[in-house]
Amino acid sequence: xxxxxxxxxxxxxxxxxxxxxxxxxxxxxxxxxxxxxxxxxxxxxxxxxxxxxxxxxxxxxxxxxxxxxxxxxxxxxxxxxxxxxxxxxxxxxxxxxxxxxxxxxxxxxxxxxxxxxxxxxxxxxxxxxxxxxxxxxxxxxxxxxxxxxxxxxxxxxxxxxxxxxxxxxxxxxxxxxxxxxxxxxxxxxxxxxxxxxxxxxxxxxxxxxxxxxxxxxxxxxxxxxxxxxxxxxxxxxxxxxxxxxxxxxxxxxxxxxxxxxxxxxxxxxxxxxxxxxxxxxxxxxxxxxxxxxxxxxxxxxxxxxxxxxxxxxxxxxxxxxxxxxxxxxxxxxxxxxxxxxxxxxxxxxxxxxxxxxxxxxxxxxxxxxxxxxxxxxxxxxxxxxxxxxxxxxxxxxxxxxxxxxxxxxxxxxxxxxxxxxxxxxxxxxxxxxxxxxxxxxxxxxxxxxxxxxxxxxxxxxxxxxxxxxxxxxxxxxxxxxxxxxxxxxxxxxxxxxxxxxxxxxxxxxxxxxxxxxxxxxxxxxxxxxxxxxxxxxxxxxxxxxxxxxxxxxxxxxxxxxxxxxxxxxxxxxxxxxxxxxxxxxxxxxxxxxxxxxxxxxxxxxxxxxxxxxxxxxxxxxxxxxxxxxxxxxxxxxxxxxxxxxxxxxxxxxxxxxxxxxxxxxxxxxxxxxxxxxxxxxxxxxxxxx
Numbered sequence: 125x126x127x128x129x130x131x132x133x134x135x136x137x138x139x140x141x142x143x144x145x146x147x148x149x150x151x152x153x154x155x156x157x158x159x160x161x162x163x164x165x166x167x168x169x170x171x172x173x174x175x176x177x178x179x180x181x182x183x184x185x186x187x188x189x190x191x192x193x194x195x196x197x198x199x200x201x202x203x204x205x206x207x208x209x210x211x212x213x214x215x216x217x218x219x220x221x222x223x224x225x226x227x228x229x230x231x232x233x234x235x236x237x238x239x240x241x242x243x244x245x246x247x248x249x250x251x252x253x254x255x256x257x258x259x260x261x262x263x264x265x266x267x268x269x270x271x272x273x274x275x276x277x278x279x280x281x282x283x284x285x286x287x288x289x290x291x292x293x294x295x296x297x298x299x300x301x302x303x304x305x306x307x308x309x310x311x312x313x314x315x316x317x318x319x320x321x322x323x324x325x326x327x328x329x330x331x332x333x334x335x336x337x338x339x340x341x342x343x344x345x346x347x348x349x350x351x352x353x354x355x356x357x358x359x360x361x362x363x364x365x366x367x368x369x370x371x372x373x374x375x376x377x378x379x380x381x382x383x384x385x386x387x388x389x390x391x392x393x394x395x396x397x398x399x400x401x402x403x404x405x406x407x408x409x410x411x412x413x414x415x416x417x418x419x420x421x422x423x424x425x426x427x428x429x430x431x432x433x434x435x436x437x438x439x440x441x442x443x444x445x446x447x448x449x450x451x452x453x454x455x456x457x458x459x460x461x462x463x464x465x466x467x468x469x470x471x472x473x474x475x476x477x478x479x480x481x482x483x484x485x486x487x488x489x490x491x492x493x494x495x496x497x498x499x500x501x502x503x504x505x506x507x508x509x510x511x512x513x514x515x516x517x518x519x520x521x522x523x524x525x526x527x528x529x530x531x532x533x534x535x536x537x538x539x540x541x542x543x544x545x546x547x548x549x550x551x552x553x554x555x556x557x558x559x560x561x562x563x564x565x566x567x568x569x570x571x572x573x574x575x576x577x578x579x580x581x582x583x584x585x586x587x588x589x590x591x592x593x594x595x596x597x598x599x600x601x602x603x604x605x606x607x608x609x610x611x612x613x614x615x616x617x618x619x620x621x622x623x624x625x626x627x628x629x630x631x632x633x634x635x636x637x638x639x640x641x642x643x644x645x646x647x648x649x650x651x652x653x654x655x656x657x658x659x660x661x662x663x664x665x666x667x668x669x670x671x672x673x674x675x676x677x678x679x680x681x682x683x684x685x686x687x688x689x690x691x692x693x694x695x696x697x698x699x700x701x702x703x704x705x706x707x708x709x710x711x712x713x714x715x716x717x718x719x720x721x722x723x724x725x726x727x728x729x730x731x732x733x734x735x736x737x738x739x740x741x742x743x744x745x746x747x748x749x750x751x752x753x754x755x756x757x758x759x760x761x762x763x764x765x766x767x768x769x770x771x772x773x774x775x776x777x778x779x780x781x782x783x784x785x786x787x788x789x790x791x792x793x794x795x796x797x798x799x800x801x802x803x804x805x806x807x808x809x810x811x812x813x
Contacts, residue, residue, distance in 0.1 A: 176314030187255040189537040190729040195544035195563035198263035199632040202741040205677040207788040210801040211632040215565035216241035219807035225438035227548040231566035232804035245783040250500035252781030259783040265731030292472040300531035308347040323447035332363040336585035351398035366577040377715040387443035392429030402428035448479035458595040469590035485517035501559035505536040512539040515562035516548035608698035610810040621688035668763040
């Protein structure tokens with residue numbers, strides 16, 4: 125369900141010298157040359173005369189990291205309830221590749237080098253057997269939360285005594301931003317410092333305006349201002365509001381803000397003057413390109429000051445930036461009461477992380493093919509400055525809470541987790557020259573998730589608000605949503621309904637929180653016209669009754685599809701019932717309390733998703749006909765936590781060390797068969813063309 129098959133494998137650990145550089149800018153970017161490695165990104169003649177120190181990373185052997193396989197998320201290790209739950213399709217399909225959009229590898233059977241990652245736990249390996257293989261689940265915090273609790277206890281911490289509301293409503297972003305050297309608008313401060321690449325997005329300027337543009341209200345001495353006009357002092361950033369996956373959602377425990385900025389050439393008109401309308405037009409062109417909506421009448425180049433920049437299908441222009449604050453879930457936060465949080469969409473004032481991306485290398489779709497990724501490839505990162513190269517043209521950087529809650533640069537091992545979801549294919553011209561570490565899924569567009577799933581029009585150019593969430597006042601229930609559910613373009617139906625049909629759960633783990641379970645039990649009743657009452661799963665799980673689990677999950681999948689076919693997961697205005705997307709206040713606080721256990725122990729390498737107990741989808745409930753064993757041959761007991769799955773143990777095989785266990789998702793069932801959960805052509809594009 126993740127990662128590629130192996131490539132050449134070195135016999136022993138190594139640590140290599142840095143192999144490329146990216147030159148920092150002093151202000152906004154103009155790109156020189158075709159984007160080859162080492163090409164400078166410069167702003168003006170002054171930058172040419174006195175370039176700042178280059179970004180110099182280190183090339184590191186991943187076998188030396190605490191979690192060598194952090195590019196394979198914990199969600200990829202879940203069981204599928206005998207094929208009744210398919211979360212795999214939201215990352216591993218052929219659909220985006222079929223459109224020749226972005227730079228993806230097909231992952232649902234079209235690439236024989238990768239296999240079908242919906243039907244096989246074919247985790248790729250490297251240095252096997254010198255490094256523990258990736259079919260051993262390394263996400264101990266998620267897999268065995270009691271181990272994390274014991275680590276917290278050894279520190280003398282008492283989670284029950286933590287005031288989580290006060291913690292979430294305190295600010296840690298502003299203090300981190302204040303440490304950024306040489307405050308200004310440039311993406312790179314040009315100073316060798318742990319906060320060197322911290323996004324030039326001042327939280328004091330947030331939230332964004334109604335049109336999504338981030339303008340500063342405090343202009344005196346504010347060097348991040350790029351231009352001023354009648355509408356205000358512009359920073360160049362614009363907020364993006366998008367439909368989330370089943371990962372960064374309120375129910376999953378983390379919520380996002382997303383901000384996009386293009387180089388200053390895109391902010392100027394043909395006369396070379398900053399012009400908001402020119403910038404808006406270029407952003408609209410970019411959106412249509414990334415979302416595969418370009419029209420025959422659209423120009424082949426961007427406009428205004430960027431008239432010399434070609435629109436390359438499914439690609440961002442060089443110098444594109446994304447800033448991504450990841451927040452705790454505060455269900456009282458909807459943007460109406462800044463004393464709680466200035467942000468909408470359950471986004472707390474405190475951030476868990478600040479993430480950042482910069483596109484530094486051009487990619488040309490004509491060079492892409494069905495590549496064989498080199499799973500032995502090292503990473504290229506900076507241990508102190510918190511950035512990593514994703515192998516597909518982008519720099520990724522991140523800052524995460526230290527044990528006391530202040531933001532610190534992420535380690536290379538922690539950053540490998542980012543590459544797992546934000547990557548893509550490698551350039552064919554580079555194969556055989558040097559190894560490039562990539563990972564990624566089949567469903568990103570040029571390594572990104574948000575802009576492809578942006579809401580249409582003005583709704584999509586505003587602060588991320590999780591479908592227009594409005595918090596209740598003084599009630600122990602979820603609030604309400606005001607933005608209608610968007611359609612999935614390829615499926616021709618509601619995106620969230622499609623998610624429920626195939627995951628039959630709240631997130632990509634396939635788990636069902638008690639509050640969501642209770643809502644379904646109330647609404648799915650025979651007396652309301654359903655074929656059966658919603659059946660409880662927990663007794664069968666507790667009783668370790670494999671046949672009952674299979675039977676109940678089959679029924680639950682069918683009833684979920686009855687619910688979505690009737691449209692009853694939404695209200696009369698097409699808005700998703702908040703109880704299916706937003707936790708209760710109590711559940712949100714407890715999820716935040718569990719995550720803070722990871723913070724105080726600094727165990728990010730072993731998982732950020734923490735449940736009260738191991739989810740049943742990470743436990744062994746297989747029939748004897750579908751059984752697998754531990755890698756050492758020991759049989760699993762029913763209900764046992766799945767710590768590992770078998771791999772190909774034949775040294776002479778091409779797939780030596782690769783996982784061989786079927787997921788039990790059946791790809792032989794024909795479209796239209798109600799038992800079918802396999803979807804090879806899902807694409808993450810919303811709305812109508």
